[in-house]
Each structure stands twice: as structure tokens, then as C-alpha cells.
Amino acid sequence: MRLFKAILLLMLVASIIPTVMVGWLSVSHTRELLVRDAQELAQEHVKQLRLKLGELLSEPTQPVLALANTAFFSRTEVEQRALLASVLIQRREVLAITVFSPQKERLPGLQAFAVNDIPPTAVAEHEARALSLIEGLTDVRYSEVAHQGPQGLPVLTMAFPLGDPVKGYIAVDFSLTAIQKLIQKERLGSSGFFYVADQHGHVVAGGTALNGETNVSHRGPVAHLLQQIAQSQSPDIEHFHVGNFGTGKEAVVAAYTHMPGVNWGIVSEQPVVQAYRQVEAMEQRILLGLGAAILVACVLAATFSRNLTRPLKNFTAQAMELANGQFGAEVHIRQKNELGELAQTFNYMSKQLMAYDMENRRLYESLEQGYLETIVALANSIDSKDAYTRGHSQRVGDVAVEIGKELNLPERQLKTLQYGGILHDIGKIGIVESILCKQSRLTDAEMAIMREHPAIGDSIIAPVTFLAGVRSCVRSHHERWDGTGYPDKLKGEEIPMLARIVACADTFDACTSTRPYQKAMPLEQAMQILDKLTGAQLDPQVVAALRAVLQKKGVRLEGHRQPVKLAS
Known part of the structure; x- marks a missing residue:
């Protein structure tokens, strides 16, 4: 029941949502009213100014028109x-x-x-x-x-x-000097101003806010007025309009009216920020009130949910431990309610998972050992055909793993490198022994057959699901950095990284092992060979990693003429 009450209180706190909705509706409605008031005020100022201008024009014209009488x-x-x-x-x-x-x-x-x-x-x-x-x-x-x-x-x-x-x-x-003085004296708020333009958009009278402009036809309200006059059937019709013109910092609230006799437009402009200052003040007050209400609601929610959130955080932390494989983690809750019962169930589940995990680990290690022994047996079946290459696959796998560690590859890729190094020549099972074990240089036709072993090896391990990551090592370990390798003519970083590492380890072991066509080279000479192949056959980054491995192992590059195995 305690948990039920806590949830009920949280649901009550959720009343903040309708409060926010009411506040938002109030802001929207009040904003519309204030915006309308600001626009009507601007329009009223323009109408009043038109009356004043009419009086200024009628005063000098009356005695002149009186001549007709x-x-x-x-x-x-x-x-x-x-x-x-x-x-x-x-x-x-x-x-x-x-x-x-x-x-x-x-x-x-x-x-x-x-x-x-x-x-x-x-x-x-x-x-x-x-x-x-x-x-x-x-x-x-x-x-x-x-x-x-x-x-x-x-x-x-x-x-x-x-x-x-x-x-x-x-x-x-x-003279229109009096009109000019009147326009300059009129103000709309702290930043609004008025000006008068003729039917071509030329300034008749204007304030200093125009910065000396004489043609204002490009300004939003004037352009709108001229468009309305052009579309009217009668040029003497009166036009009134108020609204927002422009965007961003240039946005203004403008109102205009038309004086038919002289065909002038009287325009007022005020920056939107200044015109709607009351709107912003109202919004700030309402938002402040909403903020206070939300703050109170949050304090209440924190107070009533404290007893609920603390145990849940404990549950979350221990669940993450389980997700990370730390089975046996327990939740300690003293409450005698639904949460306490849930904690007991969680602890029982965690202990059971720990027992299952230990059993699964033993089975997995046994399976993995069997896989590895099978892989080594396959590699030995290849090496046994040629006494000179005995142990070659295992050494390539060991060297590849050391290079991978130097390149900070994750553990899973290091294991793939181990398998890939051991199985890189598995395709040689499909090569006839007369070619595979030939002691002299191969002919072009025999070399073409020999070059089929990467593709053969790929097809051999393709059906084995857990060796899917090894396929690139087997198929692409004879690709060259310059794109002249085989079987796919891959170039540069198109060659998978693991295949580039196996290729480097393969070349290194070939140089430091005795073969029918060469004797084992000293490490110094072998690295010189690899340096020459860098950028043409081998990845420069991988060769640099191999050199770093040798330096960290403290191997001297002079005086060694035996095959080298880099043990961890």
C-alpha cells in the first residue's frame, strides 16, 4: 500500500500539466489582445496624424480657394x-x-x-x-x-x-516646412517614428530615423501601400493597414493611411521588440508564476517520491551489474512492502544466474579449446606436407596477435587474428602436393594454381559460422597495399585490417624461416626487407607496429639467425 500511495501522490503532482496548459492558453489569448492593442494604437496615431496634416494643408489653401468666390x-x-x-x-x-x-x-x-x-x-x-x-x-x-x-x-x-x-x-x-517639423516632432513610444511618402515612394517629410533616405518604396509598409493603390479602381480611395513587416532584427510594427487628395501615404514604424514590450512583460510575469508553481510541485514530488526512487536506483545499479556479467549481485532493501519482496526475488534470480554462468563458462571454454585444437590440427595437416613450413601457421598467428595488441585492437579481434594466422594457408589443402612441395621455383602455370589457395581456403571455412571473422584473413592475406595482389586486387585500406596484419606476420615469418629457396635471415635484414615492401606490399602502419613489438620485447636486431616466435 505504501508504494501505491507514493504512486498516487506522484499522479496528483502530475496536475502540473493542466496548470501549464492553462498558463499557455492564458499567454496566447492575452498576447493576442496586447498585440491587437499595440497595432490599434499605431493605427490610431496614424489617423490622428492624418487629421493634423489635413489641417496644415487646408489652412493655406482656404484663402487661396476663396479667390474663386x-x-x-x-x-x-x-x-x-x-x-x-x-x-x-x-x-x-x-x-x-x-x-x-x-x-x-x-x-x-x-x-x-x-x-x-x-x-x-x-x-x-x-x-x-x-x-x-x-x-x-x-x-x-x-x-x-x-x-x-x-x-x-x-x-x-x-x-x-x-x-x-x-x-x-x-x-x-x-511650403511644406510646417509638415516637416510636425513629422519630426511626432513620436510613437521611445523608438517609433513617422514619415510621409508620395505615390512613387519618395519621401515628402520624414524624421531623422530614415537616415537621409529619399526613396522608401522598398520599405515594407510603403511597398504594401503602393501595391494597394495600384490594385484599387479609384486612386482616391482611403487605405488603412496595420501589421508586422520584415523579419529578424529588421521586423517592425507599421501602420499606414492614405491621403487621397494629395495622394500621400502617412506611415508609422516601430521595432517589434519595442512595440510588443508589454507583451513580453506579461509573458514574463505569467512564466514567473508558472515557474513558481512548477517549483512547488517539484519539491512535493521529490519529497513524496524519495522513498520510491532510492530503492529503484539500487535496483538499476544492480541490474546494470547483471547486464555487464557480474552475476550474484544483490539488492539490499529493508522495506517490508512490494519493493522488499521484489528485492528478494531479484537476489534469488541473481544467484541462479551466477550458477548458470559458471556452468556456461566451463562449457564455452571446453568448446573453444576443442575449436582451437581442431584449427591447429588443420594447420598442422598443411605444415606436415612441407618440412620447411612446419610450425609456420602457429608462428604467424602469434606474431599477428602481438601486432594487434600494439595497434590496441579489442580482445575479440585478437582472437580472430590468432585463428586467422593459423588458418591463413588452409586453402593449400586443395593444392596438389607436386606443386605445394616443389623444391624449385614454380612455373607461371603452377604459380597461378598456387594463387588459388586463398579463395579455396575462404570456401572451406565459409560454412563455419564462428569463423566468419576469419574469412577476410584467409582470403585477403596475399593482397598488396598497391593493389597488385590477389585474388581480388584490393588496394590500400580496401584490404581488411586483420588481413593486412596477417600478411605482415606471414612475410616476417617467411623472411626469418629457412625455405627451399632461401635461408633464414637475421632480424635486421628481415626488417630491412619489410621496410622495402612498406607502401608497396605491406601497410606502413602495420610494419611500424611490428617494429615497435620487437623493440618492446628487447630483441636485438643483430646476431639472430633462427626463426623467431614472439611469446607474450
């Missing part, structure tokens, strides 16, 4: 000039006024400027803008923003017809 062309020329001068005096934003005839010709004497010294180029530019506006003019029309003077002050030209039918046209230049 003064029966302008029915007055004397002196009165007409006085009316034009009064407009310039009333509104400092008005820079120039020009009156044109119905034939779109400037009327002499009916042109006035706010300053006396006007360069001819400025007059020409004013008249050019006016003429382009009055072409086909039936109502009030605005030009694109121009920049005038050495300081590049923004100027807007407005034109409208007088009389019905049309008796003439009036064109007026307005």
Missing part, C-alpha cells in the same frame, strides 16, 4: 494684384501665386512671390509645374512634391480653375 476676373488689375498680395501676407506657407488665362498663358502682372529676389530657375520650375497641372484641369489638383532652393525645401503646387465656364486658372506654391 471674389469674382476675381471681374475686378480691376489693381484689385487682382491686391488680392494676390493679401494671400501672401495672410499665409506665410504660400510661396508663389500665378494666374493663367483659359488658353493656359500666364497673365502679365498677375504673378506674386513671397520673397522679392527669386532666381529665374525657380520661376521657371514654378510655371512648369503649374502648366502640367492645369492641363485638362476641372477641379483642385496637386503636383508631386518638389525641392526648391539650395537647402532643398519641400514645395507643393496646387492649381484650380476660376469661373464657370472657366475664365482662368490659379497655381499656388506652398
Whole structure:
């Protein structure tokens, strides 16, 4: 029952999951609300700014448009000039006024400027803008923003017809300096800013945050606005939009609105991080509360599960001992509950496994000894055909194992090397004795038959499952590092490592043993031969390992002329 209660308490602690789910839903819902509030605030700022800009534009245009109600062309020329001068005096934003005839010709004497010294180029530019506006003019029309003077002050030209039918046209230049100051003064939070762009994406008025940009058509909100205007059937339709633009560090929350008359776009931009700061603060508070709840739950879980986890850790440690072959390991638990009964069962199982393991080890050692004796018998059957090679297979196996140890091969591969060295020439059983025991040099045809013994040996041991790892030693011990060996013409590291080791041990024993065609060489001369074969027939790494073995064994490389066996 104690274990049941502990598990029950842990299940109760699992209530943390619905708590987290509720917190996540709260964060998601609240985040949506705060994001919507931030976006609506940005949109509201843009709408308010549009009203302010509308007022700034209407103030200088009202006295100009009032000229249409003064029966302008029915007055004397002196009165007409006085009316034009009064407009310039009333509104400092008005820079120039020009009156044109119905034939779109400037009327002499009916042109006035706010300053006396006007360069001819400025007059020409004013008249050019006016003429382009009055072409086909039936109502009030605005030009694109121009920049005038050495300081590049923004100027807007407005034109409208007088009389019905049309008796003439009036064109007026307005300074946009007041609009520029208003835009620079407006702020949205600590890092938001506003700017005004025309229908081509050129800046009409902008803050310092634009870093001197004059073309903002590439910016996300402006590009979106221009696309909406292009897709609209009516260019005078009002457009409102708010949302996120850009990605990464460049992401901004932007809102824009369209002023149809002048065809301007009013845009606000604010970095996402600053715009959604309240969202992040809310998330941090909720996450902090969730963290506190999780911490309390974890403390409770640790307290109630302590009596359960400690015995389980003991079980785990002893189970790992069993998995690693350490049979007989026992679990010591004093609790008189289900865990105590489980511990007794585990200890009984461990003792039984230890008894079975000891019996299996004896059987395995007996089997392995039988295998080894069989392998040695097979090797001796080959060596017995030629007195000169007696003991050769056993020596090759011993040398191969020593080289493998030097190369830090695992125990299993060392045992494979032992078997591979003993059986490397097992295929010679299939070679006729007339060729196998021939005392003179073999002919090419006889050599071709002799070279079949690796493949024959491979086919002999292929059906023996436990010798599967030995097959590469038998088949590939005559492959050469340069790829000219046999039977498969393997090259370099394509040759299995164990086969390269057996090949080196085979060559070494051949050099240090007496054969029909040579006498046993001194170790120094044998190593010189192996050095010459390094990189062509033998693996340089394996030859270096053999040399290290000889040095560690303290074998002097001078004065030895007997076959060498490297005993462990």
C-alpha cells in the first residue's frame, strides 16, 4: 500500500500539466489582445496624424480657394494684384501665386512671390509645374512634391480653375516646412517614428530615423501601400493597414493611411521588440508564476517520491551489474512492502544466474579449446606436407596477435587474428602436393594454381559460422597495399585490417624461416626487407607496429639467425 500511495501522490503532482496548459492558453489569448492593442494604437496615431496634416494643408489653401468666390476676373488689375498680395501676407506657407488665362498663358502682372529676389530657375520650375497641372484641369489638383532652393525645401503646387465656364486658372506654391517639423516632432513610444511618402515612394517629410533616405518604396509598409493603390479602381480611395513587416532584427510594427487628395501615404514604424514590450512583460510575469508553481510541485514530488526512487536506483545499479556479467549481485532493501519482496526475488534470480554462468563458462571454454585444437590440427595437416613450413601457421598467428595488441585492437579481434594466422594457408589443402612441395621455383602455370589457395581456403571455412571473422584473413592475406595482389586486387585500406596484419606476420615469418629457396635471415635484414615492401606490399602502419613489438620485447636486431616466435 505504501508504494501505491507514493504512486498516487506522484499522479496528483502530475496536475502540473493542466496548470501549464492553462498558463499557455492564458499567454496566447492575452498576447493576442496586447498585440491587437499595440497595432490599434499605431493605427490610431496614424489617423490622428492624418487629421493634423489635413489641417496644415487646408489652412493655406482656404484663402487661396476663396479667390474663386471674389469674382476675381471681374475686378480691376489693381484689385487682382491686391488680392494676390493679401494671400501672401495672410499665409506665410504660400510661396508663389500665378494666374493663367483659359488658353493656359500666364497673365502679365498677375504673378506674386513671397520673397522679392527669386532666381529665374525657380520661376521657371514654378510655371512648369503649374502648366502640367492645369492641363485638362476641372477641379483642385496637386503636383508631386518638389525641392526648391539650395537647402532643398519641400514645395507643393496646387492649381484650380476660376469661373464657370472657366475664365482662368490659379497655381499656388506652398511650403511644406510646417509638415516637416510636425513629422519630426511626432513620436510613437521611445523608438517609433513617422514619415510621409508620395505615390512613387519618395519621401515628402520624414524624421531623422530614415537616415537621409529619399526613396522608401522598398520599405515594407510603403511597398504594401503602393501595391494597394495600384490594385484599387479609384486612386482616391482611403487605405488603412496595420501589421508586422520584415523579419529578424529588421521586423517592425507599421501602420499606414492614405491621403487621397494629395495622394500621400502617412506611415508609422516601430521595432517589434519595442512595440510588443508589454507583451513580453506579461509573458514574463505569467512564466514567473508558472515557474513558481512548477517549483512547488517539484519539491512535493521529490519529497513524496524519495522513498520510491532510492530503492529503484539500487535496483538499476544492480541490474546494470547483471547486464555487464557480474552475476550474484544483490539488492539490499529493508522495506517490508512490494519493493522488499521484489528485492528478494531479484537476489534469488541473481544467484541462479551466477550458477548458470559458471556452468556456461566451463562449457564455452571446453568448446573453444576443442575449436582451437581442431584449427591447429588443420594447420598442422598443411605444415606436415612441407618440412620447411612446419610450425609456420602457429608462428604467424602469434606474431599477428602481438601486432594487434600494439595497434590496441579489442580482445575479440585478437582472437580472430590468432585463428586467422593459423588458418591463413588452409586453402593449400586443395593444392596438389607436386606443386605445394616443389623444391624449385614454380612455373607461371603452377604459380597461378598456387594463387588459388586463398579463395579455396575462404570456401572451406565459409560454412563455419564462428569463423566468419576469419574469412577476410584467409582470403585477403596475399593482397598488396598497391593493389597488385590477389585474388581480388584490393588496394590500400580496401584490404581488411586483420588481413593486412596477417600478411605482415606471414612475410616476417617467411623472411626469418629457412625455405627451399632461401635461408633464414637475421632480424635486421628481415626488417630491412619489410621496410622495402612498406607502401608497396605491406601497410606502413602495420610494419611500424611490428617494429615497435620487437623493440618492446628487447630483441636485438643483430646476431639472430633462427626463426623467431614472439611469446607474450
